[in-house]
Amino acid sequence: MMSRTIRTIVVKRDVYESLRIDAGEQRKRWSEQGTLAVNVLSSPGAGKTTLLQATARRLASRYRMAVLVGDLETDRDAQRLAPLLPAVQLTTGGACHLDIALVRRGVEALGNIPLDFLFIENVGNLVCPASHDLGEHLRVVLLSTTEGDDKPAKYPKIFRTSQALVITKTDLIPFVPFDVAAAEREARKIQPELACFQICALRDEGVGEWCKYLEEQRNRILSMK
Amino acid sequence: MHERSVALAVLRQLDHIRESSGVRRFVRVTLELGELSGVEPSQFVEAFFELGTQEWLSGVELELRQTPLSAKCRSCGSMFPVESYTFLCPLCGSTSDLIDGDKITLVSVEAKVDADQSEDDNAAFLAPLNSR
Ligand SMILES: Nc1nc2c(ncn2[C@@H]2O[C@H](COP(=O)(O)OP(=O)(O)O)[C@@H](O)[C@H]2O)c(=O)[nH]1
Ligand SMILES: [Mg+2]
Ligand SMILES: [Zn+2]
Numbered sequence: 617m618m619s620r621t622i623r624t625i626v627v628k629r630d631v632y633e634s635l636r637i638d639a640g641e642q643r644k645r646w647s648e649q650g651t652l653a654v655n656v657l658s659s660p661g662a663g664k665t666t667l668l669q670a671t672a673r674r675l676a677s678r679y680r681m682a683v684l685v686g687d688l689e690t691d692r693d694a695q696r697l698a699p700l701l702p703a704v705q706l707t708t709g710g711a712c713h714l715d716i717a718l719v720r721r722g723v724e725a726l727g728n729i730p731l732d733f734l735f736i737e738n739v740g741n742l743v744c745p746a747s748h749d750l751g752e753h754l755r756v757v758l759l760s761t762t763e764g765d766d767k768p769a770k771y772p773k774i775f776r777t778s779q780a781l782v783i784t785k786t787d788l789i790p791f792v793p794f795d796v797a798a799a800e801r802e803a804r805k806i807q808p809e810l811a812c813f814q815i816c817a818l819r820d821e822g823v824g825e826w827c828k829y830l831e832e833q834r835n836r837i838l839s840m841k
Numbered sequence: 842m843h844e845r846s847v848a849l850a851v852l853r854q855l856d857h858i859r860e861s862s863g864v865r866r867f868v869r870v871t872l873e874l875g876e877l878s879g880v881e882p883s884q885f886v887e888a889f890f891e892l893g894t895q896e897w898l899s900g901v902e903l904e905l906r907q908t909p910l911s912a913k914c915r916s917c918g919s920m921f922p923v924e925s926y927t928f929l930c931p932l933c934g935s936t937s938d939l940i941d942g943d944k945i946t947l948v949s950v951e952a953k954v955d956a957d958q959s960e961d962d963n964a965a966f967l968a969p970l971n972s973r
Contacts (some may be wrong), residue, residue: 620953620955622952624950625862626856626948627947628855629854629946629947630946631851631854632944663845684924712843713843724935743879744843744879745882748843772877772926776926776939805927808929808937
């Protein structure tokens with residue numbers, strides 16, 4: 617009869633390795649196609665859909681663009697965006713973030729059309745989406761002036777893993793205690809290379825500069841092809 | 842929250858190890874959770890035991906070690922512990938690269954195995970992923 621012994625097995629393996637490999641492959645595919653993929657993150661209501669509407673109004677006539685919209689249940693945001701650009705709703709059925717498998721399904725639903733920009737509006741949440749690489753080239757976090765300028769310090773991971781910070785709803789600054797310089801300073805302690813923008817999407821203020829940045833980022837991936 | 846998906850990923854890895862290394866039952870599982878891994882330890886423990894109801898896990902002990910954040914300055918090269926998420930070099934104020942503290946690592950397992958499993962089977966379960 618076989619006897620049993622206790623053995624220690626050294627593993628030393630990154631639990632997220634296989635997911636990261638998938639995301640890296642997706643990123644490479646988008647790079648080869650000349651598509652800049654942009655993952656848009658924020659808490660609920662910070663203005664992701666409104667910013668994407670304003671962005672599409674400026675760029676959709678010159679570029680091929682589409683958007684994948686993550687939401688817990690409804691398809692309302694996709695309906696808001698669909699008049700401006702092809703939009704596919706990704707309903708997570710309660711999950712607090714998008715993952716690469718869901719994004720791939722969204723890309724298929726778009727019909728694998730050639731794109732210059734693919735935007736991914738993530739589920740409104742400052743915690744979970746930060747840990748999920750969707751294969752994007754650019755991760756942008758939105759912080760609205762009504763949320764308070766202390767949020768970078770409270771949610772460091774999302775600011776650490778982003779390349780750009782958009783402070784939204786700047787029209788409300790006169791009415792709320794929000795120090796733009798302090799918010800940007802705090803965020804840059806966590807991610808010194810963060811590109812910062814101040815935008816009022818409702819009045820189309822600051823959107824031009826943001827779009828110029830998007831075009832530069834796309835040129836950067838094109839030049840690396 | 843997403844601790845459930847992390848727990849599922851760990852359980853999948855354990856199952857893989859079990860199948861390829863003649864493990865009958867896991868006695869102890871040791872994980873390192875980075876300070877910036879995005880995993881909340883107590884929620885992870887809860888999800889792990891809720892989802893890990895297989896017989897080969899009964900009575901398993903879960904050991905979680907927290908790894909602090911550390912970074913390396915891009916200008917002067919000094920290594921420093923990251924305090925209150927400030928990634929600016931304390932010596933020269935430059936930006937830095939994260940060295941450790943953002944990962945979730947399955948460090949090791951202790952398991953009851955059949956005694957005739959030879960030691961070189963140790964690395965057998967690593968092959969499928971390595972060959973990707
Ligand atoms: N005052 C003001 N409200 C805005 C601005 N941008 C968005 N909103 C409003 O904020 C609410 C949430 O915006 P939405 O784009 O749906 O946010 P999302 O949940 O992040 O997609 C809506 O009522 C918008 O009209 C802005 O620049 N200024
Ligand atoms: Mg929205
Ligand atoms: Zn330095």
